Amino acid sequence: MAAGFAPPKLAEFILTERLGSGTYAVVYKAYRKKDNREVVAVKVVSKKSLNKASMENLLTEIEILKTVKHPHIVQLKDFQWDSENIYLIMEFCSGGDLSRFIRSRRLLPEHVARRFLQQLASALKFLNERNISHLDLKPQNILLSGGTLKLADFGFAQYMSPWDERHVLRGSPLYMAPEMVCNRQYDARADLWSVGVILYEALFGHPPFASRSYAEIEEKIRSNRPIETMLVMEAVSKDQSGDYAAALSLYCQSLEHFVPAVHYETDAQRKEAIRKKVKQYISRAEDLKALVASNNKISFAQAKTTRDLLKEMSRGSPRLIAGLELASAAVAKEEEGDDGHDTLDLYQQSLGELLLMLAAEPVGRRRELLHGEIKCLMARAEYLKEQLKMRETQAEASMDRDPLSESVKSSCCVQ
Template identity: 45%
Template sequence: MSSARPVSAPVSRGGSLIPAPRLKDYIFVEKLGSGSYATVYKAFRKKGTREVSAIKCVLKSSLNKASTENLLTEIALLKKLKHDNIVELKDFQWDDTYIYLIMEFCAGGDLSLFLRKKRTLPEYTVRKFLRHIVSAMKFLHDNNVAHMDLKPQNILCTSSQEPVLKIADFGFAKHLYSGDQLHALRGSPLYMAPEIICRGKYDARVDLWSIGVILYECLFGRAPYASKSFRELEDKIWDTTPIELPYGVDMSDHCRDLLLGLLVRDPEKRLPFREFFEHPFLDLEHSPSPGCLEKATSLVKQAVILDGKGEYPAAVKHYCEAVEYFLPAIKFERDSSKKEVLRKRVQEYMDRAAEIKALLKPVRELGSSVRRSDSKNREEEMFDLFAGCDEMQAAIKLTNAAVIEEAKEEYEVALKHYELALGTSIQFLKSEEKGKRKDLLRENVDRWMTRAEGIKSYLSVKKCDDNMEQQTSLEEKEGVMMNQEWCHIQ
């Protein structure tokens, strides 16, 4: 901080010198970037904590009617739009030469710089980044705002290590309501939805196309319409051929589905906003947020109550659902000691789920010679009683196979055979007249049903437990790999 030097030299514009931007409460120390009518500086507050800000200095003399309207729109929107993934407008001031937008400073630069350093990003990093963008977009959509100029240059990173992404530059943004359409050309051609140029009228769905282009570029290192000249770009924009994904790139089905759903030329066939926000690749419900810990705690309380009542399958289900919220809560938590406490809690719930799984594991019916001979005698007797009835004899054979499959711990197949046998047996039981055959059939149906329910409960618990272990393992692996990514970038 001590090495920072004030920016005081006049600015050259059109051959004439213009006074350098100045604000009495700030020291301008570094030029961060510039555009057609604005320059952004890094600046420190002179007093107090010397808070750092990014100050967008707009030269009044460079503004025409359209750019003035854009600037006023940007100020009006940013004053109202307060969200963790939208760059904050802290204040705005003016003097005779400039209008100053005092913004939140993002030390990691923009996403385009990040992509230039890495070229492509692994899918788990892309999902993390996309969740940040989509969280902001859902907030904008709920407030009937369309950004209209989404591109990597307008998405800022809070730091170069584990950055939080924030949407910036609302100069082209508009309040749009259902059915509203625009006609003026706005946005950047490489990220611009085809309908803006090809149809001349468009609506908020252009943001969905732009997000698709950003997603494509993050995964493959270039935008889908990347070109060497504007003429080549124009030809690609007018070409009606659907966008194809590069061959041989490994990606999940959910990611592929989202990307192809966004990059649809016809906005009427493009993935709609509601389906976009609910897409399984994003899984916004389980993205790191302040509410995750509260949801996890509530679910775990219910799990403990069910566990105490002996309602084990329901208890495991709640333990697993709680862990699905605990994992993003751990990611969201910044305090390392609190993170460790949460990790220990997750491990405790996973251990308890594993205990319940072992408790519910079916006891082998062939565990003793007495049980085996007794079961065999009953089924042989019933097989004889249903002589000439091919359907019931086939059902009995299925249960015999299921018993053997249980012994081999082939539970999915055993359950299927029990259920098939029960379907036939229950129908015969309804129509069977009173007597020895009906009594024996009822006894076996009850026994088969108990075995089937036991297996079903075990498989339900096992599935939850396995999914929980898989999820925690994946989260740990992604966490290690992401840390390696940040270190490599540094």
């Protein structure tokens, strides 16, 4: 079953593309030969690869999946075997796994992460009521079918009463509870830690304790240092490269996550460490705000010169003149401090007109200037969109009573 080998043959199914693989198994997409050619996923486990412990795990997985039926747990439809392999016939999930879904979008909006977490919680509550612990929760083991999340891969799952304790290492290091990482006894609550790590990854695009060894993970978990988010790292990178507008936007987005963390943190040392980080980011955001405002004035002046020249060159084109006038009106409103929806609408109207004119414009100096003007206007429109989105997010968060939140709002409101 190595890469490049033909999939095994089953009497009732046609196995096609390879969907994924693990230590003991390869998963294929398959079609049922009869009836409606139902699409399924077939997990093929080589008997040769199984030792005593992994065979016990597989039998437990089959036993659990045969007895549970839940809208957010992948269904085991059947299992078969021959002289070489054991085959688990599973429900097919067309959306791939949650890890791929997060990577394709970089990070997930809070409302999407919230919906997925509710579905995962529903599945775990169902399992908990039956004294079943998954013990290998990670985005790769959570599949998507349409907008529905499905918990999969019960290879490490165990029957565990709430008071049961185990010490056998199970799962993936990045998502393991501290008790597992530190080789201590753990109980059914280990799954809750993994849920928290998954939620963090959904919101920030990477797990909180990315490390190269168990020792490094343990050190990071025990540390009181606040977790640096990918947003902060990107903000620092943009700041160092001189892209101050992008850096300010990224700092403000990261602060939206850090401020609630200060509010809800119960450990005094951690709370103070996060608070210091937040104050540091607010201070830098204030500096960037002044730099961006200064750069805006310069860019407005430069753009006005180009726009005036374009108007001179466009006297025979009333429609082009009209588009440029709309752009001038948008810039004037922004210079006056109006960075709301009305100004954004003006930018979008002007871009609509100018893009049409660019498509019909012959090669030459005017086309070159028009292309540059459109790029400038698009950048301003995108910047305004980000500012509006940040303000709307802050309003939704309803953090008005927190003095730290007021500082964030002040720093992230750019004129």
